[in-house]
Amino acid sequence: MKKLVLSAAALVAAGALALSGCSSERGGGGAGGGGEEAGFEAGAKIGVALPDKTSENWVLAGDLFTEGLEEAGFEPDVQYAPASNTVAEQQNQIQAMVTGGAKVIVIGAKDGKQLATQVQAAKDAGAYVIAYDRLIENTEAVDYYVAFDNFKVGQLQGQALLEGLEARIDHDAPYNIELFSGSPDDANSAVFFEGAMDVLQPKIDDGTLVVASGQTSLSQTATEGWLAENAQSRMDSILTSTYSDKELDGVLSPNDTLARAILTSTEQAGKPTPVVTGQDSEVESVRSIMEGVQYSTINKDTTLLVEQTIKMIEQLQAGEEVDVNDTEQYDNGAKVVPSYLLEPVIVTQENAAEAYENVPSLLEIVQEYQ
């Protein structure tokens, strides 16, 4: 990958520009690449290949794609990669979708660096490929990317951590914190981390924050497979090695699954509850936030992301311009992938009711506590 993560300033500038308006691109990526051949039959097969069920958002996305694509008159084929041999199985699933005649293949990649062959096969067969939530790297054959603004997610997490420390910790700075990032095979992990460090690094530099373990790089903080047990055991060992004689005030966690694992670790070690961030608005974490345990999460409304993806598919089917609002941020190493980025929303106890205004299932939970 040449340059997925641009300088922070460039990204923010690009993001601001990109989100201020949206442009359209002729859907000429598939069908041999000729714009004049854009469009395909109504009712066509649409493949959706999702990586796993470790986070609620993936489970929900599968259901929403099946319903939404059927409603739009397509024939959906939604597949999850199994828990073992996941990368190879996802490759096989995508290849089978190509062979089966899918006209668009939506991919939530398990490992975005290992799909170039299958994505090229889709292109050669005249199908379009949309990278969903996670970028597919090192191939020109990916047509579009649709996601929440990942850099912004990280920035919001960094800001929430700072605010939470001030609000919840009963001493002044310096605060002891630890950093967690996501799985190294997910292109999002680096972008979330860069976004968070854009906010946190200056506070580390000026002494407001201290990463007492000294583990501050992406590789040192990584959580293989986004698995809760890996975050929990890393937190356990950091508590043992570094916090026998000091308190841990806060933890940057890239998502809710890992946030709860980190909180389990601190609780089992008999430590006071640190300020912990999250992402995804998982039911258990929303409850935890309302109970005053987890500090924050991010609302990335899966319904909106799936709706935007289906809109793209409808535009491709009709041979219309495809809406994109960013043509700068997501260089996958082979091309800058035209993207549609949605705005993530930070959620804490204070704004939860407002943040979930349009998400009835979560609003109901919030109201139980009010």
Ligand code: BGC
């Ligand atoms: C998604 C997050 C999710 C994580 C683990 C990331 O690519 O953007 O929403 O928490 O994967 O599934």
